[in-house]
Amino acid sequence: MRGNFDYTGKLVKFMLRRERIIAAIWIIVLVLFSVALAPGLETMFPDNETRENIILIYDNPIMVSMMGPIFDIDGEFTTGTIYAGMMLLWVMIAVAIMNIFIVIRHTRADEERWRAEVIRSLPVGRLSTVHAAMLTALIINTVLAVLTGLGLAATGTESMGFGGSMLYGAVLGASGLVFAAITAIFCQLSASSSGAFGLSFLALGGSYMLRAAGDVGNEVISLISPFGLAQRSMVYAENELMPLWGLLAIAFAFAALAYKFNSMRDLGQGFIPARMGRREAKKSLLSSFGLSFRLLKNSIIVWTITLFMLGASYGSIIGEIDRFVGDSPEYLTLVGLTPELLDTLSDSDKADMIVDGFGGFVTIMMTLIALVPLLMFALKPKNEEIDGRAEGILSRSVSRQKYLAGYVIIAFAMSIIVQLCTVVGLYGAAESTVREGEIGEVAAILNPFVFEKLLAANFAYLPAMWLIIGLAVFIVGLLPKAGGVVWGYYGFICFMALIGNIPDLLPAWLSNLSPFNFIPEIRVTNFDLFPAAESSAVPLIVLTGIAAALTVIGFIGYRKRDLITH
Amino acid sequence: MYMLEIENLTKKFGKFTALNNVNLQVEEGEVFGYVGPNGAGKTTTIRVLLGILQATSGTANVFGKDAWKDAVEIHKRIAYVPGDVNLWANLTGGEVIDLFVSLRQKSDKAKRERLIEKFELDPTKKCRTYSKGNRQKVALIAAFASDADLYILDEPTSGLDPLMGEFFVEEVLNLKNSGKSVLLSSHILSEVERLCDRVGVIMKGNVIKTGTLDELKQSAACADGKLPDSMEELFMRYYKVSEGV
Numbered sequence: 001m002r003g004n005f006d007y008t009g010k011l012v013k014f015m016l017r018r019e020r021i022i023a024a025i026w027i028i029v030l031v032l033f034s035v036a037l038a039p040g041l042e043t044m045f046p047d048n049e050t051r052e053n054i055i056l057i058y059d060n061p062i063m064v065s066m067m068g069p070i071f072d073i074d075g076e077f078t079t080g081t082i083y084a085g086m087m088l089l090w091v092m093i094a095v096a097i098m099n100i101f102i103v104i105r106h107t108r109a110d111e112e113r114w115r116a117e118v119i120r121s122l123p124v125g126r127l128s129t130v131h132a133a134m135l136t137a138l139i140i141n142t143v144l145a146v147l148t149g150l151g152l153a154a155t156g157t158e159s160m161g162f163g164g165s166m167l168y169g170a171v172l173g174a175s176g177l178v179f180a181a182i183t184a185i186f187c188q189l190s191a192s193s194s195g196a197f198g199l200s201f202l203a204l205g206g207s208y209m210l211r212a213a214g215d216v217g218n219e220v221i222s223l224i225s226p227f228g229l230a231q232r233s234m235v236y237a238e239n240e241l242m243p244l245w246g247l248l249a250i251a252f253a254f255a256a257l258a259y260k261f262n263s264m265r266d267l268g269q270g271f272i273p274a275r276m277g278r279r280e281a282k283k284s285l286l287s288s289f290g291l292s293f294r295l296l297k298n299s300i301i302v303w304t305i306t307l308f309m310l311g312a313s314y315g316s317i318i319g320e321i322d323r324f325v326g327d328s329p330e331y332l333t334l335v336g337l338t339p340e341l342l343d344t345l346s347d348s349d350k351a352d353m354i355v356d357g358f359g360g361f362v363t364i365m366m367t368l369i370a371l372v373p374l375l376m377f378a379l380k381p382k383n384e385e386i387d388g389r390a391e392g393i394l395s396r397s398v399s400r401q402k403y404l405a406g407y408v409i410i411a412f413a414m415s416i417i418v419q420l421c422t423v424v425g426l427y428g429a430a431e432s433t434v435r436e437g438e439i440g441e442v443a444a445i446l447n448p449f450v451f452e453k454l455l456a457a458n459f460a461y462l463p464a465m466w467l468i469i470g471l472a473v474f475i476v477g478l479l480p481k482a483g484g485v486v487w488g489y490y491g492f493i494c495f496m497a498l499i500g501n502i503p504d505l506l507p508a509w510l511s512n513l514s515p516f517n518f519i520p521e522i523r524v525t526n527f528d529l530f531p532a533a534e535s536s537a538v539p540l541i542v543l544t545g546i547a548a549a550l551t552v553i554g555f556i557g558y559r560k561r562d563l564i565t566h
Numbered sequence: 567m568y569m570l571e572i573e574n575l576t577k578k579f580g581k582f583t584a585l586n587n588v589n590l591q592v593e594e595g596e597v598f599g600y601v602g603p604n605g606a607g608k609t610t611t612i613r614v615l616l617g618i619l620q621a622t623s624g625t626a627n628v629f630g631k632d633a634w635k636d637a638v639e640i641h642k643r644i645a646y647v648p649g650d651v652n653l654w655a656n657l658t659g660g661e662v663i664d665l666f667v668s669l670r671q672k673s674d675k676a677k678r679e680r681l682i683e684k685f686e687l688d689p690t691k692k693c694r695t696y697s698k699g700n701r702q703k704v705a706l707i708a709a710f711a712s713d714a715d716l717y718i719l720d721e722p723t724s725g726l727d728p729l730m731g732e733f734f735v736e737e738v739l740n741l742k743n744s745g746k747s748v749l750l751s752s753h754i755l756s757e758v759e760r761l762c763d764r765v766g767v768i769m770k771g772n773v774i775k776t777g778t779l780d781e782l783k784q785s786a787a788c789a790d791g792k793l794p795d796s797m798e799e800l801f802m803r804y805y806k807v808s809e810g811v
Binding site for chain 1: 617619637642663689691
């Protein structure tokens with residue numbers, strides 16, 4: 001058909017203009033993050049010996065399933081290969097999220113708001129919008145790829161040469177482009193932007209899981225995942241180019257498919273038809289709390305299942321924990337088992353200590369993931385307000401406090417539910433998979449977890465979670481346009497939790513800005529040979545107090561200010 | 567007692583003055599037309615009356631109560647249709663109507679069904695599939711199905727076709743006949759002419775004239791004594807005066 005792509009160039013310019021601030025922030029943060037960590041890694045692992053040690057910690061199914069493989073050069077590991085092994089996957093996930101947002105914002109979301117109609121009424125081609133969105137993603141990914149590559153090369157790290165660095169950037173950008181194209185397809189299939197979001201994030205999670213399954217099992221499975229394929233470029237080791245071409249080919253093919261679907265449908269429609277709904281409301285909907293619960297219901301269900309499954313998947317590898325013991329003396333040192341101690345401890349005590357260390361790590365990881373829905377829920381009233389829907393409720397006889405409470409109560413209640421899900425998943429899976437004598441050669445016990453202790457260890461994080469929810473309520477009440485602050489603080493906490501425990505890397509005051517720093521580590525097994533570090537409830541009470549204060553101030557502020565109107 | 571009374575109301579957003587010393591009263595059983603160009607301050611006035619925005623100075627009372635402090639109490643007796651109706655993509659029109667009505671009182675099923683039929687709304691469709699006109703119908707049906715004392719309607723027919731506009735006029739006349747009070751902000755002057763007992767004209771945040779239609783026409787008479795023969799002409803004269811033409 002002629003003229004399908006008319007005025008794409010102008011649309012690209014327009015989209016880039018709308019993207020200029022958000023994309024710039026993404027690029028700057030990602031490039032800085034990528035570049036800043038390279039020199040640190042070099043100083044942390046200056047010689048072969050230290051590198052071998054860290055590899056030993058990483059070389060077990062749990063770590064490989066989470067991080068992916070680290071590749072070697074003829075059996076030797078360099079700062080570069082370790083960097084690529086530890087970093088690439090996470091940055092790829094961030095870039096994938098960026099691309100999902102870009103494509104949905106300019107295609108399905110615009111269509112939903114009937115902006116696309118205005119554009120389409122101009123002498124613009126039928127496929128111009130989706131094509132322009134893909135080109136916009138291409139440009140942003142290219143800039144990101146080039147800056148990351150140049151930045152890494154400019155660190156002057158010996159094992160991170162120019163070629164490898166540029167390949168690292170290129171693979172990063174190409175994997176992002178694959179997700180842009182996948183999202184473009186879902187934007188055709190689903191008739192709503194929320195549907196497209198859901199499907200795209202499902203694809204993202206699926207890619208991560210496929211890669212995890214393939215990395216510990218059959219490598220061919222990893223190649224189906226864009227993440228797994230990208231990692232097979234073995235940056236800074238073999239520097240394979242084939243995966244890069246593969247990714248670009250996949251992106252191209254998916255984009256073509258999206259164009260095909262786009263040309264087959266009407267504006268505003270999708271292939272998955274919109275279902276008819278209820279003619280009358282159920283009784284449960286008919287209150288402001290009923291409404292907020294209804295709006296969050298699907299999220300609550302999905303996140304509950306997700307956290308349970310994640311907990312269960314961690315719990316199910318407890319039986320494999322002997323790999324730690326067999327392959328990794330460093331891990332033992334990490335959890336406090338010195339060679340001298342090893343000789344004096346019974347096998348089951350050793351297993352308990354290993355599981356304790358693992359339990360602490362899993363608890364932090366799971367808490368970080370569980371915070372995502374909590375923040376989404378607590379910030380939801382702000383989005384409802386900005387989108388003009390809060391006005392519809394608050395112009396009826398519903399007070400501001402009651403309206404806000406509808407969301408805040410769910411966020412706080414959900415904090416308990418998510419922690420419970422993690423614990424039940426972890427414990428249940430361990431209970432059903434660990435058979436007698438299976439914890440390596442060191443122990444002959446059943447499930448090493450003690451339920452109450454596992455529960456206590458996870459619930460100990462609740463005050464920290466409440467503090468972050470409190471911050472969100474505070475922002476909603478006083479500075480509703482600054483919702484990004486909450487996500488920024490969340491990012492900081494993640495960052496501190498992941499690298500903050502490396503000794504002497506960061507100043508203490510910086511670590512203390514994260515509430516996680518005050519949460520006592522609670523043992524999750526029966527191990528009691530020597531007492532755990534002294535812990536007190538005072539920090540937990542203080543965190544809860546701050547959380548309560550922020551929440552109350554938020555509520556007062558929400559009552560006193562004008563609603564955001566247009 | 568007035569149903570609503572605004573005295574010397576000023577509302578500023580930063581340096582911008584959206585409302586400047588506005589005075590308005592709506593009496594019981596009266597349909598009051600609130601007219602003025604886009605951005606003149608009609609919606610801002612209504613939002614202050616609903617306690618969504620707080621007055622910078624002056625007072626806004628509804629049923630003798632403070633619009634900001636007693637908002638929840640006041641809202642029990644108000645039905646409101648916003649000019650820009652934003653609904654939840656995942657709920658159906660029928661669900662939203664029930665929700666809106668129930669946030670004030672028990673819903674009257676027969677009334678609801680009659681209105682859904684009259685305005686030809688498919689209540690089983692999700693709101694994301696509704697056009698502007700259909701979203702407006704949802705809000706209108708919810709308002710007319712409520713038994714309120716004061717109806718605040720902010721450009722309620724801007725997305726409706728003429729036939730639906732006619733149904734709207736019918737429903738407002740019903741309200742008027744049963745002694746209800748209505749504040750109707752509108753661009754559609756024929757609607758105002760047919761429905762409103764008194765009219766207030768607002769331009770650039772100032773209410774420049776209030777009175778019955780005849781009074782307004784008199785005041786806008788040309789030098790030769792010729793009265794404007796339509797609301798459109800009346801409106802244009804005010805507009806030119808305010809622009810200093």
